[in-house]
Amino acid sequence: MSLMQKTVRTDVQATQAYVVAPAQGMVKLDAMENPQGMPAALQDALAEALKTVALNRYPEPKAAALEAALRAHSDIPKAAQVLFGNGSDELIDLIIRACCMPGDVVMSPVPTFVMYAVYSQWSHAQFVGVDLNPDFTLNMPALLKAMSTHQPKVVFLAYPNNPTGVALREAEIVQVVKAAPGLVVVDEAYEAFADASFMSRVLEFPNVLVLRTFSKLGLAGVRLGYAVASSAWAEQIDKVRPPYNVNVLTRTAVEFALTHFEAFEAQAAQLKANRETLREALQSLRNPQLVVEVFDSCANFLLFRLPNAWEVFEGLKKKGILIKYVGKAHPLLADCLRVTVSTDHENQQFLDALKQTLAELAQ
Structure with a gap:
């Protein structure tokens, strides 16, 4: 060996x-x-903005300017907190690491985004997938039974789902949230194409976090995702976030994009x-x-x-x-x-x- x-x-x-x-x-x-x-008309202006970035300095720790730009062009509730990640992938990893000890359960309907299971494995958590119906709709009785049996620390609901494209009904999300013994992450990576979102209700329940990304909108290369939750959840997840995890070029590019959203x-x-x-x-x-x-x-x-x-x-x-x-x-x-x-x-x-x-x- x-x-x-x-x-x-x-x-x-x-x-x-x-x-x-x-x-x-x-x-x-x-x-x-x-x-x-x-858009071609914006490319030169973006290049000018990037020229001013201080590459010799670490990013500001909280990305306050980026958060202000995001709040001005989104439906984030005023009292909710925002955490940024190197794509939503990093935030999935951080959420699991913050919540799960080895052996704890992470759950999701399946088939779904493969990284829920991958990041569970690297945290020594147990991923439990609950099969969807053959038409890829949610099998609610099976999911409720599995949550009761396994007591998951985190439940991921992709809304809409990848790779199926099917969206849950809002009432189904509420039912899962009320029954879940831990955190429910509503992953809205495809929100821009869905005409549906759970963002307005993120603070209505004590155990909800909404996850989004800029990747599908046209900024996949800059790698920026964000999580929205109550201050209590955000404070704990922030403890496992690496310092300076979102670089200055990404921040500037997304701030620019938000002004031309x-x-x-x-x-x-x-x-x-x-x-x-x-x-x-x-x-x-x-x-x-x-x-x-x-x-x-x-x-x-x-x-x-x-x-x-x-x-x-x-x-x-x-x-x-x-x-x-x-x-x-x-x-x-x-x-x-x-x-x-x-x-x-x-x-x-x-x-x-x-x-x-x-x-x-x-x-």
Whole structure:
């Protein structure tokens, strides 16, 4: 046994690092990114703002200017506290670390965002997934029973859910919150596309935290997420937050984006319209020889099921179209693919390649 093998945790050695699929030269529709980018009219102004950043100084510890800009352009309750993270991923990790001792339970309906389970593992917490219904709606009786049995410290509710795109009903969230023995995290990563949010009710209950990110709006590269909760929860989670976890370039870029937020809101509205057009196009592929099931989505992606999903995925990749094969992630996702909603042009490239691939597989 080598020194490394004797030193590194056995559970770390037994797993693999998170794999990001190579995408150079591809039409990239696998990661729910906004394909439109920073509006060209704003790029020079952003560059000027970034030129003034003092790279030789550590960031201010509380990001007060960023928080003020965020509050001016969001629905955060005045009495709620805000915590920033290096993407919402870091905040998920911090929440679990702040709440869970080894062996404590973290729970979520599944299939869902994989990092809930990953960060639970690294904190030696036990992740318990509760299967959704076959149509990806919440199995409330099963979830309530599991919470009663396992007494989770943290329950994650993705609203809408990834990779399904399905959104919970607000009444369902309230039912879970009232029954949960610990913290309920309402993860609103796709809020911009959902026309629904639990933010206004975050202080109504003693055990709720709302999580959001700027990644899906068009700022995935700057890596900024934020958590909103009562001062009591924020104070405890802040204790495990690394100092200076959000760098000065990220802060400046997001502050700038918030002053031009209407541009990003317009992009989100366009993607919502494109989502419906793409959904209709995928549904139109259905015929007596081909069953294509497209699931309702309140996010910026669509989940769909069809025969030979892996072969379809590989066929698309050979044609320069990268989407996500999720068929192995959970039994409920068998033969499922997930595609990011993009521009009219990229959506059409995807559809043309899909039709061609299906024709080839039918031969």
